[in-house]
Structures are given as C-alpha cells and as structure tokens.
Amino acid sequence: MRYAITRRGNDILTKTITVAQEIIRNAIAASQKNLRASETFQEELAQMMREGTAQNLSESKKIIQSATNDIVDAYQKQFSVLSREVEASGRFAHNQFLEATKKRTDDLSAGIQGELGKMRQELEEKLLAGMQEAQAGAKVYQEQKIKELDAKIYQILGEIAKKTFGRSVDLSTHEELVMEALEKAKKENLF
Amino acid sequence: MEELFKRFSEQVKTREDLIVLLDEIEEAIRLAYVGEPDVPLSKKLAKMSGAASEKFRGMIEDLEKEGEFPASRREQNTFFSGLKKYLSSLPTVRLILAFTPSSEFLDRLAAYLEKKTARKIILDILVREEIVGGCLVEYEGEYRDYSMLKKLESVLVEYSQKP
Numbered sequence: 617m618r619y620a621i622t623r624r625g626n627d628i629l630t631k632t633i634t635v636a637q638e639i640i641r642n643a644i645a646a647s648q649k650n651l652r653a654s655e656t657f658q659e660e661l662a663q664m665m666r667e668g669t670a671q672n673l674s675e676s677k678k679i680i681q682s683a684t685n686d687i688v689d690a691y692q693k694q695f696s697v698l699s700r701e702v703e704a705s706g707r708f709a710h711n712q713f714l715e716a717t718k719k720r721t722d723d724l725s726a727g728i729q730g731e732l733g734k735m736r737q738e739l740e741e742k743l744l745a746g747m748q749e750a751q752a753g754a755k756v757y758q759e760q761k762i763k764e765l766d767a768k769i770y771q772i773l774g775e776i777a778k779k780t781f782g783r784s785v786d787l788s789t790h791e792e793l794v795m796e797a798l799e800k801a802k803k804e805n806l807f
Numbered sequence: 808m809e810e811l812f813k814r815f816s817e818q819v820k821t822r823e824d825l826i827v828l829l830d831e832i833e834e835a836i837r838l839a840y841v842g843e844p845d846v847p848l849s850k851k852l853a854k855m856s857g858a859a860s861e862k863f864r865g866m867i868e869d870l871e872k873e874g875e876f877p878a879s880r881r882e883q884n885t886f887f888s889g890l891k892k893y894l895s896s897l898p899t900v901r902l903i904l905a906f907t908p909s910s911e912f913l914d915r916l917a918a919y920l921e922k923k924t925a926r927k928i929i930l931d932i933l934v935r936e937e938i939v940g941g942c943l944v945e946y947e948g949e950y951r952d953y954s955m956l957k958k959l960e961s962v963l964v965e966y967s968q969k970p
Binding site: 769771785790793794795797800801806807 | 920949
C-alpha cells in the first residue's frame with residue numbers, strides 16, 4: 617500500500633512536473649513571443665519616432681523659414697518706408713540747414729562788412745589822432761628843446777658876461793645900477 | 808601897542824634879522840616862565856649872548872623902565888604873541904643882486920623902499936652873480952627883471968631876429 621501510495625505520489629509528481637514543464641515551456645514560448653513582439657514594437661516605435669521627429673523637424677524648419685521670411689519681409693518693408701521717411705526728412709533738414717546757413721552767412725557777411733567799415737573808420741580816426749598827437753608831441757618837444765637851448769645859451773652868456781665885464785664893475789657902480797633899477801620899478805608902479 | 812611893536816621892527820632890515828628876532832622872542836617867552844616871577848625879564852635875558860641879543864634885551868629893559876612892558880607872565884606872553892604876529896605880517900621886498908651888499912647899502916635900500924612904499928619893509932636879499940649887474944625885484948606877487956643879463960638877452964634876441 618505504501619508502495620501504492622508512493623507510486624501514486626510519484627505519478628502525481630511526475631505528472632505535476634510534466635505539467636509544470638509544459639507550463640514553463642509555454643510561458644517561455646509566450647515570453648519569447650512577447651519579447652520578440654516587444655522588440656518589433658520597439659523597433660517600429662523607434663522608426664516611428666525617427667520618422668515623426670524628422671517630419672517634425674522638417675515642418676519646424678519650414679515654419680521657422682516661413683516666419684523668418686515673414687519677419688524679414690516685414691522689416692524690409694518697414695525699413696523701406698522708414699528709409700524713405702528718413703531720406704525725406706534728411707532732404708528737408710538739409711534744405712532747411714542750407715537755407716539757414718545761407719541766411720546766416722548773408723547776415724554775417726553784412727555784419728562783417730559793417731564791422732570792417734567801422735573798424736576802418738576807427739583805425740583812420742586813431743591814426744589821425746595819433747598823428748596829431750605825435751605832431752603836437754613833436755612840437756612840444758621842439759619847443760622844449762628850444763627853451764633848453766635858449767636857457768643854455770643864456771647861461772653861457774651869463775658866464776661869459778660875469779667873467780668878462782662883470783668883474784670890471786665896481787661896487788659903487790653895482791649899487792648905482794640897483795638904485796636905477798628900483799627907480800625904474802617905482803616908475804612902473806611896482807611899489 | 809602897535810607903537811611898541813614898531814620900535815622892535817625898526818631894528819629889523821632883512822629877512823635874516825627878522826628870523827633872529829623871532830628866535831629871540833621865542834627864547835624870551837620861554838625865559839618868562841623860568842625863575843621867580845618878580846625878576847624882570849631883561850635880567851633873565853642877560854643870560855643870552857651875542858650883540859643882537861643885547862640889543863633885544865636893551866629894548867626890553869627900556870620898556871620896563873618906561874613902564875610899558877607888562878609885568879605878569881601871562882601879559883608878557885600876550886605881548887610877545889602880538890609882536891610875532893605883527894613882525895610876520897610885515898611886507899617883504901625880494902631883491903636879487905649880483906654882489907653882496909654892505910650894511911650901509913642895506914640901510915640905503917631899506918630907507919629908499921620904506922620912503923617909496925610908506926611902509927616898514929623887510930628886505931629879502933639873494934645874491935646871484937650870473938645876473939652880472941642890476942637887480943631882480945619881487946614885491947607883493949609882482950616881479951621885474953632889471954638885470955644886465957636880461958638886457959644882454961634882449962640884445963641877443965633882437966640880434967637873432969634880424970634877417
């Protein structure tokens with residue numbers, strides 16, 4: 617009996633093992649299948665990703681290109697308008713500047729001519745005054761020199777007179793000359 | 808009082824005499840306040856030396872004897888102040904001569920001028936030999952040149968103007 621039980625147990629065990637092996641094989645097969653499916657799917661997914669990415673990239677490039685073109689066009693237009701405005705403003709300013717410069721130059725010209733005329737007149741007046749002053753100074757100098765010369769002559773004359781006949785005049789003659797002089801002064805009502 | 812002042816001025820002929828007299832008056836004013844007040848000023852002035860001082864002292868002494876000179880110091884001070892003012896106001900005749908005049912000639916000049924002007928005159932004598940002879944006279948702001956040098960100059964000017 618014991619044998620029978622053992623045998624029965626062995627059968628069950630064998631059957632169990634067989635079933636288990638079967639299950640394992642099936643599981644492995646399923647796993648392998650799943651693995652293969654998974655690998656395929658991964659490959660497909662990668663491919664899809666690559667394609668999607670490439671497509672996205674291409675589309676993005678196109679969008680960016682388009683946007684860039686739009687921006688460039690807009691700026692070109694804007695710059696074109698701005699350039700024309702700037703050019704027009706510049707031309708206007710240039711004309712204004714030229715006119716103002718011309719007017720200022722004309723004014724300055726007239727002013728300078730006036731100033732030059734005035735300067736010339738003042739210069740002539742100063743020269744004339746200077747000449748007159750110089751002439752007056754020369755005249756004064758001349759008169760001064762003549763006076764100095766006269767004084768010198770009289771001084772020399774006095775020295776000569778004193779050394780020649782001055783000594784020959786005696787005291788009584790001196791006194792008489794003085795008294796005569798006082799008489800003359802009295803006649804002239806000096807006292 | 809002016810008569811007394813004239814007596815002092817009669818002793819003065821020249822500007823130098825006047826300066827000496829004014830100095831003597833200053834000294835007398837100073838001495839009046841020195842020593843006893845009863846001592847006559849002439850006694851105090853006896854300490855002063857020189858002929859001119861003796862003459863001045865003599866005049867003070869004469870006035871004291873005549874009782875004309877003030878006794879008090881204050882009155883003496885007033886007297887001398889009046890005398891200085893009188894002497895300083897005397898008119899001056901400035902004479903520029905070619906020679907140094909003698910004392911006698913100065914007397915003659917003073918007498919002549921006082922007679923002609925009818926005033927007491929102070930002579931201010933300057934000697935300039937270069938005028939050769941004659942004199943230059945200045946009186947009360949008026950001036951005349953009667954020198955021989957002036958005559959020579961006139962001759963020279965006349966000669967130089969001849970063609």
